Amino acid sequence: MTAAALDLPYRMVDADTHYYEPRDFISGYIEPRYRARCINVRRTDDDMDEIFFGAEPMAFLRHHADFDRAPRPGGLKEQFRALKATGRLEKDDDFGVPVRAAWLDPVARLEDMDAQGVDVALAFPTRGVCFEFLMGDDPNLLYAHLAAFNRWLDEQWGYATDDRLFAPPLMNLTDIDRATEQLDAALERGARAVHLACGPQGGRAPGDPVNDPFWARIDEAGIPVAFHIGPTRLNEMYGAHWGEDPDPPAHQQSAFQWTCTYGDTAIMHTLASLLYHNLFGRFPGVQVLSVEHGSLWVPYLLAAMDKMKGMGRNGPWPGGYVSGRPSEVFRQHVSVVPYQEEPIAELVVALGVDRVLMGSDYPHAEGVAEPVQFLDALAGLGPVDVEKIMRGNALALLGLD
Numbered sequence: 001m002t003a004a005a006l007d008l009p010y011r012m013v014d015a016d017t018h019y020y021e022p023r024d025f026i027s028g029y030i031e032p033r034y035r036a037r038c039i040n041v042r043r044t045d046d047d048m049d050e051i052f053f054g055a056e057p058m059a060f061l062r063h064h065a066d067f068d069r070a071p072r073p074g075g076l077k078e079q080f081r082a083l084k085a086t087g088r089l090e091k092d093d094d095f096g097v098p099v100r101a102a103w104l105d106p107v108a109r110l111e112d113m114d115a116q117g118v119d120v121a122l123a124f125p126t127r128g129v130c131f132e133f134l135m136g137d138d139p140n141l142l143y144a145h146l147a148a149f150n151r152w153l154d155e156q157w158g159y160a161t162d163d164r165l166f167a168p169p170l171m172n173l174t175d176i177d178r179a180t181e182q183l184d185a186a187l188e189r190g191a192r193a194v195h196l197a198c199g200p201q202g203g204r205a206p207g208d209p210v211n212d213p214f215w216a217r218i219d220e221a222g223i224p225v226a227f228h229i230g231p232t233r234l235n236e237m238y239g240a241h242w243g244e245d246p247d248p249p250a251h252q253q254s255a256f257q258w259t260c261t262y263g264d265t266a267i268m269h270t271l272a273s274l275l276y277h278n279l280f281g282r283f284p285g286v287q288v289l290s291v292e293h294g295s296l297w298v299p300y301l302l303a304a305m306d307k308m309k310g311m312g313r314n315g316p317w318p319g320g321y322v323s324g325r326p327s328e329v330f331r332q333h334v335s336v337v338p339y340q341e342e343p344i345a346e347l348v349v350a351l352g353v354d355r356v357l358m359g360s361d362y363p364h365a366e367g368v369a370e371p372v373q374f375l376d377a378l379a380g381l382g383p384v385d386v387e388k389i390m391r392g393n394a395l396a397l398l399g400l401d
Helices: 003-007 031-037 078-085 106-116 139-156 176-189 209-221 257-258 263-277 297-310 326-334 344-351 371-378 383-397
Strands: 014-018 039-043 048-052 069-071 097-098 118-124 194-196 225-228 288-291 334-336
Touching: 014 288, 014 383, 031 139, 048 257, 078 097, 106 118, 118 225, 118 383, 139 176, 176 209, 225 263, 257 263, 263 288, 263 297, 263 326, 297 326, 297 344, 326 334, 371 383
Parallel strands: 014 118, 194 225, 225 288, 288 334
Antiparallel strands: 039 048, 069 097
């Protein structure tokens, strides 16, 4: 255990960690009739892995196709320097490291967590959050992929290993009957959280009353729904009309795309939709978690929703009129994992300390090298608030307090 972690009077709870999937995480688990059209990995002429969607290379993951090596945890700056110099991530780049057992296997991960001083963690996909946007017009193919991914996840990681390591299965609301069946199966297998991609699904907002059977089960089960960052159809539906690439590689998106079609925009639209469609009024027990979208957008969205509720008072209210100030409803139902480089003390003021969770992004390059380093971002906060962010808030969200 690191010296800093040893100094803490408690073990941490990490709300944003990741695992790395193997080459056959879809192709080895999907129904045979969909295999020719599924996500698959092939070796290129220069002896590199490349991820394909059916017969076509998958642009978004062009730089995430090495299954044997990965960027060093916390090494994002090194990664960007390499991309700028070469245009791609080479297999032998010196910032990369061999993929460790703890990034592939839950038993090894639990040992890793013990060494890091981490008690409980949420573990999200690396590549698994990057395919749904490709197949929104083909529900059969979409649900075949989701079933394959969740089958691999359950077999390899489990949804709730030792009641410490929670890997949310992937859900999608395009077909509400299949979504509720998918959710019921996950709950039967012990899921303590589930994941939804941001944005509309099946031509509907996620909080549309058509989706009430799904949310009723979530409310009854008392588990949170996580929205982790990932590609949506915003580049295709919106960015392309501004002359942007509708399907760019992840780390070659333009500054406009990073600002307007990826990350902040997708989560703001999704959460505003849930709130304005009165999801929380119909299901007061539902809790949602924003993961790896940062938090700079939170104060703006809270103020904007309060103002625009008044502007929209004579318009339609899908799902029923929203009682109370939207910002207060938000504070009762939405938790946020900020980036460590952001002004987290300001987020605490805007959102309330009980709604802020630590997330290291380990072992990804974008986060910190060790979860305990997140403490550096909490300078100026008192020890009670720090413990809430580093442990207590996530335990409460997961029903483990």
